[in-house]
Amino acid sequence: MAIPVLMVLLCFPGPLASFGAAVVFVTAGATDFLDGFLARRHRLVSPLGKFLDPLADKLLITAALIMLIPLRGVPAWMVVVIVGRELAVTGLRAVAASEGMILAADRWGKLKTFLQMAAVTCLILHYPYQAVDFQRVGHALLWVALAATVASGCSYFWGFLAQSRAGAG
Numbered sequence: 001m002a003i004p005v006l007m008v009l010l011c012f013p014g015p016l017a018s019f020g021a022a023v024v025f026v027t028a029g030a031t032d033f034l035d036g037f038l039a040r041r042h043r044l045v046s047p048l049g050k051f052l053d054p055l056a057d058k059l060l061i062t063a064a065l066i067m068l069i070p071l072r073g074v075p076a077w078m079v080v081v082i083v084g085r086e087l088a089v090t091g092l093r094a095v096a097a098s099e100g101m102i103l104a105a106d107r108w109g110k111l112k113t114f115l116q117m118a119a120v121t122c123l124i125l126h127y128p129y130q131a132v133d134f135q136r137v138g139h140a141l142l143w144v145a146l147a148a149t150v151a152s153g154c155s156y157f158w159g160f161l162a163q164s165r166a167g168a169g
Contacts (some may be wrong), residue, residue, distance in 0.1 A: 002028035003063045010067045015127045022124045025064060029117050032056050054105070057113055058086045064120045072123050072135065078146055082116070085153040092160055101163045108152035115145035 002024055009021035038044075062083050068074040089103075096103045122138030 003060060006060075007063060007067055010064075010071060010124065018125055018127055022121055025060070025124055026117075026121055028060055029057070032060070054090075058090075061113075061116050061120060062086065064124065068120070068123050072126050072138070074123060074139075074142065078142060081146060082149050085149050089153055089156045092156055096160055096163070099164075099167070101160070101167070103156055103159055103163075106152075106155055106159070108148060108155045112145065112148040112152040115141060115148050119145045 006021055006024045006028070009017050009024060062079075065074060065079045065082060069076050069079060093103050119138050119141035122134040122141055124138075125134040126138065127134060
């Protein structure tokens, strides 16, 4: 529900629409995080939840980044790398699961998600508030998020290779 609202708000110019879009984005990300946290804490984790929870993060961030390409000058190649990593890791997890392996989220993945959320929030705001140039901060954070995204992707592939070798040996 949040993604269509976010996309509509991003189509309107002005600080008020940007602020509203940022509120929707942050709220969606925070409620998704809280939902996952509570599910783990109360041991209400299900196979469907394990699949849908990361998918919700990916859809929210991907939709926002794609919208920000023409609106805020986010480089399309960066979005391709970020989305490509998400697709590659999702595919790798499916292959691992078919071989009885579990590729759990690690610190890199959690850091990657946090940095992407922070960068996208700043890029959605993009107007200067209280002398903070959110556009510049967002672009700088996006570079850091990109590095964490690539590192996280490599970590998943190394983990898969290590489990494959251990299982074969």
